[in-house]
Amino acid sequence: MAASGKSALNKAPLLEVKNLRVEFPTRRGTLLAVDDVSFEIAAGEVLGVVGESGAGKSLTGNAIIGLLEPPGRVAGGEIRLEGRRIDNLPYEEMRKVRGAQIGAIFQDPLTSLNPLYSVGRQLIETIQTHLPLSAGQARQRAIDLLKEVGIPGAEQRIDHYPHQFSGGMRQRVVIALALCAGPKLIVADEPTTALDVSIQAQVIALLKRLCREHGTAVMLVTHDMGVIAETADRVAVMYAGRVAEIGPVRDVIKQARHPYTEGLMGSIPSLGHRSERLAQIDGAMPRLTEIPRGCAFNPRCGHRGQRCLVERPDLMPAGSSRAACWLHDPRGVGAAAVGELADA
Amino acid sequence: MLAFILRRLMQSVAVLLAVGLVSFSLFRYVGDPINAMVGQDTPAVEREALRVKLGLNDPAPIQFVRFIANAAHGQFGLSYRTAEPVSRMILERLPATLELSFCAALFALLVGIPMGVYTGLYPRHWTSRLLQAVSLIGVSLPTFLIGILLILFFSVILRWLPSFGRGETVTIGWWTTNFLRWKGLEALILPSITLGLFQLTLLMRLVRSEMLEVMRTDYIKFARARGLTNRAINFGHALKNTLVPVITVTGLQLGSLIAFAIVTETVFAWPGVGQLFIQSVQFSDIPVMAAYLMLIGLFFVIINLVVDLLYFVVDPRLRGQMGRRAGAH
Missing domain, CATH: 1.10.3720.10 (MetI-like)
Incomplete structure (x- = not known):
């Protein structure tokens, strides 16, 4: 809570996502993969975005960096960076934003680097694309960056090729590449998923330290609550293309306001409490073609009421967080739960 | 790196030896080279003498070594047709x-x-x-077919380009080139496209x-x-x-x-x-x-x-x- 209090100083947010919709036109109609998602990221803040596969978290990230893979497209809403609208920029304009103002880190460090060029060449290329530096200055900056991300012997390693680095080292190089033109925001899409557990922690710590030092905000997309808990200031929980809950990370973890978040937290095994089985949320996230009426989570929800079946909740204040659940509406979930009919 | 090149070179030599063996077999066993060289009425004694002189009576391996050695020097004997080297x-x-x-x-x-x-x-x-x-x-x-169609179109109908031959060439040492004359370059166009x-x-x-x-x-x-x-x-x-x-x-x-x-x-x-x-x-x-x-x-x-x-x-x-x-x- 302290962290969020600090970062939520009363200035305009760095990134503002408002009612974002991402669509995929398919032969069988249009799929709405991201539906009415809104959030903000303040300068220097780390926002964790968590959710199951297919919840729309990576798509939201890709929409922000303007790299949705066709035929996916932003169908509605706005994305603003420092007040400037970036979701409708022409390709060439957006290209100048990418790397320079928004950096990106992807899941797999093994495949994110071009195998045919030395890491130095890739760094210098990126630096010179965005910054007016000479070849020598760019090289010096590249060496400094490699040192900063903790690559020993950076002066020699700069001329090495990606295959000469280990996975963790490569992800450090990727982080250096994302940071090399000094962006204000980094969209990190599952940055540690492909790494060994022991290295995950190092990479996360590094990312956290660098962003603090450079004042870079991070949108950290992951399905790993542990990473979120350790790194993020605030967390957004996504479910079936929508934000289910968003709030300071401590509150969301300690006192989840949305039944889905509750289930998510409940399913994290802890060493303290040995139970017979791992807790799990019954059922599965609906496919995009079969999102139920009302609240998308209603078939799996224990608090389901009449209202959840027909009316879709938007984010509403719930304690220090905001949650998309009628439980936090003065009118509640409506008439008593309709029983287990829908499950059959 | 050097070791790799050396190894590849050795493989290349092996391949060439194999090709040489096929060439040699062709040379030695497809028909009788003596028949091809002499007239029909050459007596058997002269044939035998030529055979000895050309080393055709030696064991096959020795002949093969000789063939390869000659080939390495760029010597493949005389053509049966024109008697030129x-x-x-x-x-x-x-x-x-x-x-x-x-x-x-x-x-x-x-x-x-x-x-x-x-x-x-x-x-x-x-x-x-x-x-x-x-x-x-x-x-x-x-x-x-492509070649013939190109000739039909560009040489016969449009009359833009020559239909056969190298056109004009320039000789530099033993190398004759098409590249130095417009007529030569012209003649290259259709065959190059075809090929x-x-x-x-x-x-x-x-x-x-x-x-x-x-x-x-x-x-x-x-x-x-x-x-x-x-x-x-x-x-x-x-x-x-x-x-x-x-x-x-x-x-x-x-x-x-x-x-x-x-x-x-x-x-x-x-x-x-x-x-x-x-x-x-x-x-x-x-x-x-x-x-x-x-x-x-x-x-x-x-x-x-x-x-x-x-x-x-x-x-x-x-x-x-x-x-x-x-x-x-």
Whole structure:
């Protein structure tokens, strides 16, 4: 809570996502993969975005960096960076934003680097694309960056090729590449998923330290609550293309306001409490073609009421967080739960 | 690296020896060389004397060694047909074939690769679809038909270009070249297109599919996320990653361009080694055929060696691997 209090100083947010919709036109109609998602990221803040596969978290990230893979497209809403609208920029304009103002880190460090060029060449290329530096200055900056991300012997390693680095080292190089033109925001899409557990922690710590030092905000997309808990200031929980809950990370973890978040937290095994089985949320996230009426989570929800079946909740204040659940509406979930009919 | 080159050289020598064995067998066992050399009424004693003189009575291995030693010195004996030294006949005609193959390869590379890149980058654009369709024709039409159609159109109907021969050539030392006279260059156009068209479509399709593959990779997505220009991404990052297969195929195809220039040379009456080979087959001119076989073998081996070395230039991963493997030896 302290962290969020600090970062939520009363200035305009760095990134503002408002009612974002991402669509995929398919032969069988249009799929709405991201539906009415809104959030903000303040300068220097780390926002964790968590959710199951297919919840729309990576798509939201890709929409922000303007790299949705066709035929996916932003169908509605706005994305603003420092007040400037970036979701409708022409390709060439957006290209100048990418790397320079928004950096990106992807899941797999093994495949994110071009195998045919030395890491130095890739760094210098990126630096010179965005910054007016000479070849020598760019090289010096590249060496400094490699040192900063903790690559020993950076002066020699700069001329090495990606295959000469280990996975963790490569992800450090990727982080250096994302940071090399000094962006204000980094969209990190599952940055540690492909790494060994022991290295995950190092990479996360590094990312956290660098962003603090450079004042870079991070949108950290992951399905790993542990990473979120350790790194993020605030967390957004996504479910079936929508934000289910968003709030300071401590509150969301300690006192989840949305039944889905509750289930998510409940399913994290802890060493303290040995139970017979791992807790799990019954059922599965609906496919995009079969999102139920009302609240998308209603078939799996224990608090389901009449209202959840027909009316879709938007984010509403719930304690220090905001949650998309009628439980936090003065009118509640409506008439008593309709029983287990829908499950059959 | 050096060890690798040495090993490849040794393999090349082995391949050439094998080709030599085939050539030698052809020379020695297809028909009786003596029959081909002397008249019908030459007495048996003289035949025997010639046989001894040429060493044809020696054991086969010794003859093979002698054949190889001579071949290494570029000596393949005399042609049965013209009684000229085979090496001289081939050397006279080699420039024509090499220049033709070179132009055809250049045509295929300079047109095929850009077309492949374009169709790979914009697979849905109508020009890409058109190129794809047209390239099917290029792949499926036989070379001689393309040649004849080109002659019909550009030589007979439009009368723009000559239909046969090398046109005007300039002789520099023993090398006769088409490149220094307008008439010579003109004469190169139709045969080069005929010979190169198949390779062009092959290269275009190869580059296209490789580009499609590479554009989907994470490092291209990451390059975009870093805000690199399209130019840097398409040509710096994507095209270079398609090069290893392209080099492989180009190398192989360059060999076949030289080897299969036979058909094109026949259609255009191009005085190259291919045409010489066809004439030799008609006359059972075994020494020329044997020499031609060795020559083509040599070209293939050299080209493959160059291709292997180019891999190193392009792909740093191979440099590391080969270095380590060579170090272990």
